[in-house]
Amino acid sequence: MASWQIIVAGVVGVIVVSIVTNVLSQVLFRDPNKPPFVFYWIPWVGSAVSYGMDPYKFFEDNRKKFGDVYTFMLLGRKLTVALGPKGNDFVLNAKLNSVSAEDAYSHLTTPVFGKGVIYDCPNYRLMEQKKFAKGALTVRAFQSYVPLIVEEIRQFWFKSPEFFGGNSDRPSGRTDLSVALPQLTIFTASRTLQGKDIRAKFDESFADLYHDLDRGFTPVHFVFPNIPIPITFKRNAAQKKVSDTYMEVIRERRRTGDLSEFDLINTFMKDAVYKDGVRMSDREIANMQIGILMGGQHTSASTSTWAMLHLGADKEIQNALYEEQVAVCGENLPELTYENLQELPLLNSVIRETLRMHPPLHSLMRKIRSDIAIDGTRYVLPKGEYVLAAPGVPMIDPQYFKDPLTFRPRRWEETRNIINLNDSSEAAVISKGAKSPYLPFGAGRHRCIGEQFAYVQIGTILSNFVREFTWTLPPGSSVPTPDYSSMVTLPNKPCAIVWTRRRISEKK
Numbered sequence: 001m002a003s004w005q006i007i008v009a010g011v012v013g014v015i016v017v018s019i020v021t022n023v024l025s026q027v028l029f030r031d032p033n034k035p036p037f038v039f040y041w042i043p044w045v046g047s048a049v050s051y052g053m054d055p056y057k058f059f060e061d062n063r064k065k066f067g068d069v070y071t072f073m074l075l076g077r078k079l080t081v082a083l084g085p086k087g088n089d090f091v092l093n094a095k096l097n098s099v100s101a102e103d104a105y106s107h108l109t110t111p112v113f114g115k116g117v118i119y120d121c122p123n124y125r126l127m128e129q130k131k132f133a134k135g136a137l138t139v140r141a142f143q144s145y146v147p148l149i150v151e152e153i154r155q156f157w158f159k160s161p162e163f164f165g166g167n168s169d170r171p172s173g174r175t176d177l178s179v180a181l182p183q184l185t186i187f188t189a190s191r192t193l194q195g196k197d198i199r200a201k202f203d204e205s206f207a208d209l210y211h212d213l214d215r216g217f218t219p220v221h222f223v224f225p226n227i228p229i230p231i232t233f234k235r236n237a238a239q240k241k242v243s244d245t246y247m248e249v250i251r252e253r254r255r256t257g258d259l260s261e262f263d264l265i266n267t268f269m270k271d272a273v274y275k276d277g278v279r280m281s282d283r284e285i286a287n288m289q290i291g292i293l294m295g296g297q298h299t300s301a302s303t304s305t306w307a308m309l310h311l312g313a314d315k316e317i318q319n320a321l322y323e324e325q326v327a328v329c330g331e332n333l334p335e336l337t338y339e340n341l342q343e344l345p346l347l348n349s350v351i352r353e354t355l356r357m358h359p360p361l362h363s364l365m366r367k368i369r370s371d372i373a374i375d376g377t378r379y380v381l382p383k384g385e386y387v388l389a390a391p392g393v394p395m396i397d398p399q400y401f402k403d404p405l406t407f408r409p410r411r412w413e414e415t416r417n418i419i420n421l422n423d424s425s426e427a428a429v430i431s432k433g434a435k436s437p438y439l440p441f442g443a444g445r446h447r448c449i450g451e452q453f454a455y456v457q458i459g460t461i462l463s464n465f466v467r468e469f470t471w472t473l474p475p476g477s478s479v480p481t482p483d484y485s486s487m488v489t490l491p492n493k494p495c496a497i498v499w500t501r502r503r504i505s506e507k508k
């Protein structure tokens with residue numbers, strides 16, 4: 001036998017032995033104090049393919065076999081899924097000394113956001129950072145943001161030849177929302193949350209740098225955060241350049257002394273002093289801007305894209321949104337305000353229903369820091385493994401939402417359709433407690449701080465779109481299926497709509 005044949009035979013032998021050992025250990029040894037384990041053939045890889053292709057199918061298929069709690073292997077990690085409202089509560093409200101989000105996410109997020117913030121610091125620091133950020137997420141701030149968002153939509157989006165404009169006002173056309181909405185989302189978020197100076201940089205190279213950061217935020221990097229491939233090097237270079245740019249802006253604002261506008265940079269510059277007297281450094285404030293902008297970017301862009309696709313397939317709701325605005329804002333539809341947004345229940349139901357069917361994050365993970373027992377079972381999960389909540393599962397469970405796979409925003413006006421809850425009032429269904437079946441923004445100490453901002457941003461985009469256009473999906477197409485290949489659940493491309501500009505007379 002030639003030496004290469006010996007090597008090949010050796011490698012094949014090792015693979016076969018490890019597969020056989022793995023299968024036997026699963027079949028022969030079952031620890032009664034551990035949850036049932038999802039069977040897998042290939043060591044280390046485990047259930048990565050079935051989970052990665054369609055996590056909801058994976059959760060449901062295994063729930064049928066094992067119930068709400070089971071463990072699976074994902075690329076060398078053992079994850080215990082805890083489904084349903086009780087599972088959400090178990091994972092999202094677990095004690096700080098039992099589980100940790102930073103241990104689960106930091107290797108992925110720190111190279112992108114930078115040092116000292118979000119998951120690259122102790123949890124008590126993150127809690128304070130979130131509190132500082134809330135200074136730019138108040139009602140007064142939102143009142144100032146709505147006109148800025150409207151201006152962006154009108155100035156840059158409706159007029160852009162790439163999307164909805166062209167020679168003066170193009171009367172009709174076809175647009176790919178998967179390109180248009182991410183761009184509008186980053187323009188409006190940077191304009192409002194970070195100021196005019198930062199927004200201006202998105203017309204230059206900043207957008208490309210953010211794109212490089214984004215591409216360093218993949219499932220591959222989840223497993224190999226520093227894999228030496230070009231996108232990793234680009235990610236690292238972009239992180240430094242973007243962070244340096246924010247630092248220059250911070251220094252410039254400090255030099256001029258003008259911190260009058262509501263935005264996150266000013267808020268952090270003024271208020272970011274921790275309880276123990278330590279002030280956040282400029283570098284940390286800069287890195288925080290990346291973390292927050294990226295936290296809201298794909299989540300909000302995906303939600304507005306799904307919402308517009310569903311509305312394209314549902315003329316009745318689309319028209320009703322227009323009529324709702326006419327009734328609330330008046331015949332001539334003057335510029336939308338933050339107060340108007342609070343008075344548009346159907347608009348808010350559309351966003352809520354979109355998030356019910358398409359929560360952007362399908363899996364929320366924590367790493368176990370000390371052994372934890374699961375209440376009501378004999379299971380104990382050991383330190384070093386992971387727990388996973390999937391808030392999207394109860395949101396499409398017929399036990400809680402009648403006809404759950406149908407987009408029906410009006411269900412939120414008739415909460416009797418949301419069944420089998422101890423308290424079926426709307427307040428209970430959308431409550432912030434972890435036991436609610438409706439948790440698109442998570443719960444507990446890591447709950448999202450961007451919910452109200454997201455409603456303001458998405459609500460302003462949708463309502464301005466409804467004022468300006470009517471639209472449908474291209475003939476013969478339907479709302480796309482979900483694409484789970486990135487960290488956020490997006491609609492499969494193309495996400496095209498066919499639109500017609502409303503005639504002035506129609507705009508009343």
Ligand code: HEM
Binds near residue numbers: 360450451
């Ligand atoms: C539709 C839009 C959004 C959705 C559905 C969403 C969803 C979520 C979820 C599920 C979590 C919890 C993560 C976990 O427990 O592991 C979260 C956390 C967070 N989100 Fe959002 N988000 C959205 C928009 C935003 C926006 C606009 C911002 C910023 C303005 C933002 C900033 C954050 C931050 C800072 C956290 C906290 C992370 C932590 O404490 O660990 N999000 N979001």
